[in-house]
Amino acid sequence: MSHLPAELLRTLGEIVGPAGLIDDPAAMQAYLSDWRNAYRGRAALVVRPASAEEVAAVVRACYQAGVPLVPQGGNTGLCGGSIPDDSGHQVVLSLTRLTRIRDVDAGNETITVEAGVVLQQVQEAAAAVGRQFPLSLGAEGSCTIGGNLATNAGGTAVLRYGNMRDLTLGVEVVLPDGRLWNGLRGLRKDNTGYDLKHLFIGSEGTLGIITAAVLKLYPAVRSRTTAWVALPSPQAAVALIGRMRALCGDRLTGFELMSRQSVAFVLRHVPGCSDPFVEEHPWYVLIELSDTLPEAPLNAMLETGLGAAFEQGEALDAVVASSEAQVSALWKLREGISEAQNHEGPSLKHDISVPVSSIAAFIAQADERLQQAFPGVRIVCYGHVGDGNLHYNISKPVGSEDEPFRAQAEAIMYLIYDVTQAFAGSISAEHGLGQAKREAARRYKDPLELELMRSLKQTLDPTGLMNPGKLL
Ligand code: FAD
Structure with missing residues (x-):
């Protein structure tokens, strides 16, 4: 039985129709854990609207009923940001039915797509008009543009083209009270005040629901x-x-x-x-x-x-x-590294960045301190050199058990983050904070920066219904 008020359930059913509501516990399972099965939650309901207007109506209804929402795209995020908590009171808002490519403007070198379009489909649509959309990452066959925007995704081509923030000209967002902001401007120059799209890019669903975006296209590689x-x-x-x-x-x-x-x-x-x-x-x-x-x-x-x-x-x-x-x-x-590491027992993943000039010194110092404190752990270090972004992941020592190693996870993480901070780095280069790094961010981010973030959250989402328990 869902924890939701009957009236809200009826309203949501009227908005999205039977195809857009999942309340069967077995059918909900796919939405309640991430691809690594590292995070698992419970939900009152999964709602799958099929248009921006339906998203707005769903958010408005939940706002009026005081029900928290967890936006979800392809569910490939690595920080548990798209997974509800275990209260069973949150509603998962899946954007995967927003699949329209609304416009391809070759003259303006832009494509306008809805949040649920899978990244690979955007790449293919760009190729069909002799262009490229350069964001590229291992999960591109499953992750969605909404998720890419909400996490400010990076990947392997950031060196040349930048991350999602650099590839976006406009966004359409449903605000926490259900109002729909059409910021779908395809302009490369627009100095008419604060650039609000950047508030929502990288906000991990905590400030609003991204329903569509205008993205930059580039000449095809020949x-x-x-x-x-x-x-x-x-x-x-x-x-x-x-x-x-x-x-x-x-x-x-x-x-x-x-x-x-x-x-x-x-x-x-x-x-x-x-x-x-x-x-x-x-x-x-x-x-x-x-x-x-x-x-x-x-x-x-x-x-x-x-x-x-x-x-x-x-x-x-x-x-x-x-x-x-x-x-x-x-x-x-x-691209096989992430998957391969899963076969070696639990993988402790750390997606950090340091200035490019500090990469070698960071690795030397982190390796030395880790091997002293946790002898035998296997360091799986790889990354995007041009972005100073290292995936500094750890596997257990050969022949050791999973549980004692898992028990050391937090101490290992803080050791690595301490070294990262010593090199003026970031504890999350491209995956975001989600629920995985929320506590750590409190420890490493400037208190004033956190205060500013909290005041933005309070202004946009005063009732705290947008992806509670994530990021902040
Ligand atoms: P989800 O996992 O569903 O959600 C991610 C976050 O965004 C959550 O907080 C969710 O609440 C929020 N969200 C989702 N959709 C919306 C929306 N429409 N509006 C508001 N909030 C929303 N990431 C990189 O940056 N670079 C890489 O190289 C990279 N490689 C990866 C390789 C593999 C094999 C895997 C599994 C993941 C990789 N990732 C990488 C992480 C992941 O693919 C990205 O974070 C991706 O952008 C997430 O998209 P998604 O649609 O799956 O989002």
Whole structure:
């Protein structure tokens, strides 16, 4: 039996129809845990409106009844932001039926899409008009544009194109009281006061429900070259990215760092992956150059850059992909890490960022302190060098049990965050705070910054019904 008042249930049913309400406990399960099964909650109901107007009506009805809402997109977030608490009193508001691509304006280089459109479908719609939408991440076949906006998603192309904040020109938002704000302006210049869209981007559903957005399109890539390079150290990676950037400018679109441990897990657990080299090396980078010209001299640039890197001892070995199949195989080595780590017991995930110039020193210090305090833990470090963003994840020591390792999770996390803070870094580079990092944010964020965030929340959502218990 739902905890909701009968009148609210009836109203919601009238708004969304039978196809838009899920109250059967078995059918609700898919909405109550995240993809890793790290978070699990209960809900009074799952509501699935099919248009912005329906979202507005649902939010208004819940506002009037004082019922809290948890917005949910593809449910691929890594911080438990889209999962309700275990009270059973919250309503999950799924946006996955808002699937319209409302407009493609090739002249303005924009696409207007609803919040439930899956990222890959936006990429495909852009390709259909000879453009690209460059946001790219491992979950792109399931995550939604609304979720991407609410988390200010990053991914592998931030180095060249920026994160979701940089790729968005306008948003449409249902405010906590149910009013619909149409901020769908496709303007690259608009200095008419506060840029309100940025309040909602990265707000993890705590200030309102994003129902649609105007996104930037870019010229399609017509040539690409991808290399897998072995390196002696993270310091060499920082030197190499500087070298490649100076040589290639914006053609450098990907530069992904991986430790041997990360790659070893992929080789062990992800079917069809093989080591491009005979010898093992301590670190690897995946470099991607791309251009809008079909015949751009990318291989020549790569060879020049790598040639100098070999001379300086920054690179130890390299292979350049010679077919699309090889390109996919190299990216699979990178994108398989998260999944592969799950096969090695509990993975403690830390998505941190530091200034690019501090990456090597951060890794050295975090590695040393961890191995002293928690001997034998396996460090799975990989990330986006150009963004200073490292996924500094930890697996249990070989042969140890899960539970004692899980019991150390908080101490391990705070050790890593202390080192992050010592390098003026962030405890969440791209995944957000959700419920996973809410407490930690209190410890590491400037109190004045937190106070400003709370006063914004109070102004927009005074009754606290938007995704309670997340972020703040
Ligand atoms: P959900 O998980 O459903 O929700 C995420 C948050 O947004 C929640 O707080 C939710 O309440 C809120 N929300 C969702 N929709 C709306 C809406 N319409 N309005 C308001 N609030 C809303 N992230 C990266 O940034 N970079 C990566 O490289 C990356 N790689 C990943 C790889 C894998 C294999 C996986 C599983 C995840 C990865 N992620 C990455 C995390 C995740 O994919 C992103 O956070 C994504 O943006 C979440 O989108 P979603 O639709 O699944 O959102």
